[in-house]
Structures are given as C-alpha cells and as structure tokens.
Amino acid sequence: MTIHISEANIIAVDAAHGTRPFKGDILIEGSRIAHVGEPLVTPDGARRIDGRNRLVIPGLVNAHVHSWEAMFKGRYDNMPLEIWMLYSYPLVGTKALDPRLIYLRSMIVAMESLKNGVTCLVDDIIELPVQGMDAIDAVFDAYHDIGIRANVSGHVINRPFVDTIPFTREYLPRDLIADVSRIKVPTVKNYLDFAGEVVKKHQDRSDRLRYLVAPSGPQRCTEEMLKAVHDFAREIKSAYHIHVLETKVQAVAGREFYGRTLVQYLDDLGVLTNISTLAHSIWVTDRDIACMAERGSSVAHNPISNQKLGAGIAPFRKLLDAGVNVALGSDGISSNDTSRMLDVMQVAGLLHKVTTPEYGLWPTASEIIYAATMGGARSVQLQNEIGSIETGKRADLVLFDLETINFTPQNDLLNHLVYCENGSSVEKVFVNGEIVVDDGELTKVNEGALVRELRERYDAFSEHHKGVEELNRRFEPYFKKIHKHCCGENIELNRYSAPPNEWLLS
Template identity: 30%
Template sequence: MKRWLIENAILITMDPQRPVVNGWMAVEGTAIAAIGDGAAPEKEKRTAEETIDGRGHLFMPGLINTHGHAAMTLLRGLADDLNLQDWLQNHMWPMEAKFTGDDVYWGTSLAAAEMILSGTTTFVDMYDHMDRVAEVVRDSGLRASLTRGVIGLCPPDVQQAKLDNAVGFAKDWHGEADGRIQVMMSPHAPYTCPPDYIEKIVAAAHELGLPLHTHMSETEAEVEQNVRDYGVRPVEHLDRLGLFSRPALVAHAVHLTDEEIALLANRNVAVSHNPVSNLKLASGVARVPELLRAGVTVSLGTDGAASNNNLDLFEEIRMAALLHKGVSKVPTVVPAAEALRLGTSYGAKAIGLEGVTGMLKPGLKADFIAVSIEKAHFVPATDYVSHLVYAASGADVAHMWVDGRQLMRNRELLTLDVERIRREAQRCFERLRA
C-alpha cells in the first residue's frame, strides 16, 4: 500500500479531541495513518513515497450530502417557483416517467462531477435505475449510500416488481466498489406508499440487514393528508409500521411537534435537513435547534438539483447556520462549528459511517478535501472554521481524495470526463423535453 505525506498543513479535523492541527498528515492505502503537529518526523518523511506541500490550503473531511436524487440534474431549472405537490405531480413525475437508464447514468454523472468540484465525497441517492447510479459511483471514485426509491401508487403486481427490483439492487451492490457503496431500502414517503407496502419494505430491510430512508413531514399539506388518511401524523404512522425498528434516516422532517421530536430521539432516527430545497419550495423551516437539543443526529442534504438548484453543500452549511439564527432570533443557536459538523461528522453518523469517514483521524478513511485559502475572502487569518461556514463556497475546493485516491487536482477532475458529461446530459435533456 502506498504511503504518502502532506506537510505544512492546516487540518480542520472535526475531531473534538483535536479540532485544528497545524502540521502534517500521513495516508497509507485507503486510510489516514497518522496526524501530527509541527514538522513531520524524519521517519514519516523517509517512508513517504510522495510528499505534498499543503501550504495555502485548509484540509478537512469531505462533505457528506445525506439526501438527494442525483439524476434530477437533468431537470434543473425546468419548473421553478412552485409548491411541492404542483411541482411533483404536474412537472417532475411526468418528466421522470420518460427517464431511461441512460438518462439516469448521465444525469448522475453530471451530479458526480458537480459534487466533486464542490467538495462532496459521500452522498445519499434515492432514485430509479439504481444500477446505473452505482456504475457512476464505482467509476467516479465517490462514496455513496444508494437506494431504489419506491413509490407504491400502483397495482399490487407493480408494487411487487418494484420491491423485487430494490431487493435485487441491494443484493447486487451493497459493499461493492471496494466497500464505497452501501445500500438502504426506501419507501418514497408515507403519502406515496400504502401502509401494508411500507411494512413489506421494512420486512425486506430486516431480512437484508439494511437501514431505511424516506421523505417525511416535508409540508403541512402532507401532514394533514396523513391525519385524514390514517388518523395520525407521519411520525407516529411510520413508527407503527415499524420503519424506526431499523436504523432510519428521514429527509426534511420540517413539520414536527415536541412529542414527535422526542420520539425520533428515542428511536435514534437521523434527520437530513435540506434548508435550501425547503425554502425554495416554501415547505417551511425544520426545527433543527430543537432536534439537536433532543439528541437527534441532524445532517445536511441538497435534495435534487431541480429543487435547489445546485449541489454545493457549503451553501447548505452556511444556510443552516444563518437560517436558524434568523428564525429563533438567537445568534448562538447553530454556531459555525456545529454547522460544519452537520455537513461532515454528523452526516457520517446519519448514514452509519461514524468511525469510517467524516473526520480527519488516524484509522478513518482518507476522504478529504483541500480548500484554497489564497483568496481575498479568507483574509485575515482569524477563524478558519468561521471562514469555511460564512465565507467559503464549493468553488474554493482545489483537491479531493476518497479512499486515499485523488479524484480532483487543482480543480481538474481525474476520474470523470466533464466535457463529455455536459454534452451527454444536454442531449438527454433535449430528448426528454421533445
């Protein structure tokens, strides 16, 4: 295994024991081997097969996007400024019904390029044609938790075919790409899946030993519909159906009561907070400070590029820090360091990768990015965590490594042909629009 060394580095580790290190980091194979202050020891220099001068950069864990629909990059800008149900039913679903596996492949490739360029090393994806998504993850070098999103508004035989497809995908791809691909099971949402269908998906997750992921309580209308149809709000509904009997990640969770927050905490359910998408669709503002105080693991997601409209997780980090200050009128409610944890270490915990990635720490995977600080908005050198949250953007990311492999160098993608991807994605869109 290759051993290499980064010297003269400022490391924003996200490790509570040593949050900032001015020194060096050694990587061996796919993992971080050692981190130290000051100059690297002579032994580290002798054993390193390659040495990188880290001056002019901040090194930090790669960002983790815990909710999205990658191939929806093909629908970016197609139907803006609409509420969720109108947007979904009248614009997104009719277009998505035309998607082929080829469309999903190139839409996901476009998303992968955008994520690498903006610092995301791990992402969650819920969509269809997931074998093509997995191919992109395998070839791009990214890490991902993938799930075949299942909508149950269809006859029983179609429901069963979708569930069989999701199970088959899990069996084929869980643990593949040298372990970079993990799989979850996903009923799309309580308003798109009948209760007995959700129970079947939960049973499959138990049989396969996999986590579950779903949309939940994104809009007031969704909550009201759940009460009309089933007599209870979505959190209690999903709890009764057993969805929280497995490790679970719910997206959005905007409209929650105190009792629901307590139940999510009790069941160890993680929440993917999608602030930009929720604002764009006017869905509301999630109660993130209350969730955090209750002990719920809160992470960040962009949602799909059709409702965001970019995949820059730095924007979500900054929005999470600012939005909840404005709503609560308390400037300390989500401080910069906490916002950065939402996009890194908390993201890893939310998808079962705590102790695998999300921090710079010996023994963890070498999934990290280098952010250029030789720019006007990083001066003066006061508090680099503050600068990352309040001043930085994905455009500041210069280099990326996942599993110890470099995916981007000086903003040049090393595993993807971005020019071809742009052409093919545009071709796919033109066919869908025709």
C-alpha cells in the same frame, strides 16, 4: 499508494478536537488514514503534499439528493412541492430514459459534488415510470467511474397516487382519477426481489458504493411495505431513508389518514429506529422530536430546497437540543438547482437566525460543519468509516487553498468555511485515499466531454418533456385547491405543528 500531507491546518471533527482547528500531519496508506497529528518524516516512496497554507477537513456528506432532477435544473420556480412534483415527477406520460442519459445525468451531479468537496452522496432515485435494472446499473456505473462514495436507493411507492395526498378524491375530476389509477404499483415481493438483485450485483463491486433502502414516505407506502423494507435494511446494514413531514399538506395527511402525525405513525409501526433517517421533518411536533431522539433517528435537513418550495423551516435548534442527529442535504437538482453542499452549509447557518430573537440559540459554524460531516455519516450508518479525520477511517478528505480571496483576511477558519467559501478554494479531494480532484480538476473522467454529450442529448429530452408537462398541467388547478385547503385557516395545523418561526408570525 501512500500520501503524506504535512503541516496542514486540520478540522478533524473527531472526539479529541471536535471542529477546533489544529496544525498537523496526515498520513494516508491505501484507502485509510494511518496517522493524524504530530509531524512525520515522509515515508520512502510516499507522495508528499505541502499542507502549509492549506486546510484539510473530512469530506462533506450530502445526506439527501435526487439525481433524477438533474434534467430539470433551472427549469421551475415558485411552486409548492405538490404542484412542482406534477412537472418534475410527473404523474402521467413518462417513458423510461436511455441508460446512457441516466449515466450522464448522474455524472453531472457527481462532478459538481466532488469539485465542491462532497465525497459521499445519498442519492434517492425516483425513476419514472419504474426503476429497472438497466437504470440503476447506469447510476452505479457513473459513481463507480468518477470515484465518489455513494448510497444509491431504490425509491419505492406502493400506494395508489390518489391515496397519498389528502382530498384528491374530493377535488380531482373522475377522468383524472382514472388516468392516475392506471399506474401500477409494485408489490412488497416485487420490491424486495428487485432490491435483493441490486445488492447481489453491486454491493461487493466497490466498498464505496451501497444500496440504500428508501420507502418514499409513510403516506406513500403500505404498512406491509414500510415494515418489510425496514427488516431488509437491517439485513443489508442500510439506512432506512424516508421523506417525512416536508409540507403542510403532509401534516394534514397524517391527521386525515392515520389520526396522528406521520412520525407517530412510523413509531407505532416500529420503523422509527436508529437506522431511520427522516428527510425534511419540518412540520414535526415537540412530541415527535422527543420520540425521534429516543429512538436514535436522524434528520436530513434541506434548507435551500425547503425555502425554494415554500415548505417551511425545520426546527434545527429543537432537534439538536433534543439529541436528534441532524445531517444536511441539498435535496434534488430542481428543488435546489445545485448539489453544492457549501451553499447548503451557508444557508443552514443563516436561515435559523431568523427563527428566534434569542441569538444564543442561533446555529454556530461548528454545528453546521458537524452536521455536514459526522451528522451525514451517521445518517447513512457510516459513522465508523467516514465523517471525521481519524486513524483507521477511510481517507475521504477535502484540501482547501487558504491563499484565496475566500480566506483573506484569515480570521476564524470555521466562519470562513461556512460563510465565505463557495467551492473555488477546493484544491484536492480524496475518496478512499485516491485523489479524485487535483488542482480543482477531476482526475478520473473527462468533464468537458461528458457535459458536451449531455448537452447534445438534452434538446430531444426537453422536447419530449414539454408534452409530459402539458399532460400533467391538467392536474394543477385541482392541486392548487388542495394546497390552499391544507394551508388555509380552516385547517387546525397548530394541533400538529406550530410554525418554527411563529414569533415572526404572531
């Protein structure tokens, strides 16, 4: 299908214009952009869309989300990561979900994402108690049906739980250690065999969907796993997506387990490279940042989740100034409670204004928009396909109505987009040249029916999960002690990372 968008306001995020708005036409032929710029005569047979009083931007990229958490949206609050995970990623008592429920769970994330201008997801799925083929099939099926672009992970942990968090053996009673020690972890061969089967089954199914290699974190995987899956990522041209230094506890883990920061550990293993995307990267040192920049690595910055879990503030300005590619992510639908990237953009723009009184260093709307588009594309190795509006690239676009209250009165379009827009002005969304949101409504699935079906199934799920919560509540008193130990004054964290907002704390 050929689509002609005429006389639109365009933020292309390309080499020629950057994020500077300009007026022009866009021609879409099939899945790709055929023209951007000067006015065109609408080709015969093409659909013409009047772009006057409209804004077109590249589709937003959510560089880090966990769809697993959609079942816990709005369920938890006021817990740091290591305690929150006891309930949202429970240690014991879980059972495999019905694949249909996984399909619906994934749909909820995809529907909210598309309607808010997200055209590409990085879905890092931690399926408990173990990720099977039926489970990952359900996720791919959902994203295939709704029309979103997605990178779907096989998240892997292969170290025993008590060896992933410092001081667990000192604080946890023997009976609880015994409980979690019964959990089987995959071998490197198990994981690679499974990952290879998923790639064969789904990689050629659609040019929108890809398998993502995602070792959970350096402290959660063996050296052999970290190296082997990096090689596999190179082989299948995937990003290497990994959680790094999200919390103070993880900063302490680097020292206790390896005698160095987790970034330095990854670099010593040879897996901190230009395909590596480090989710969070809050408690990084200046040396870490310089190393990440030198290696060409990316950071997936999750400002809302990091605040809700009290994890800290990533050094956004230091990362950018060092040359690290920064993308934006919502993180999970429980640690954030939505997948709306426009919310993430606004918070990212605001949060870092309190980290320094030097207002010349505060984020600009242009930097935020870049991180949400090209920064995200680069983080998943798709910078040559998406992230900007350029001839030859995939037609992943968002069209906003500029006649809404959010853009009235109309001043700086960049500021309106970052600080005023909440998704209600999204009129059309294109993925691969296909209109998947039209007049604010999804075109490929029945949103109401899917929401009703999930609601009908939720009570039974929630009742079971209450029992799981009770089983895991036994661990909470001891995790509180670990959290306090790692965050207390007796831990010399400043040897590894000064708080990004240290001027407020001095």
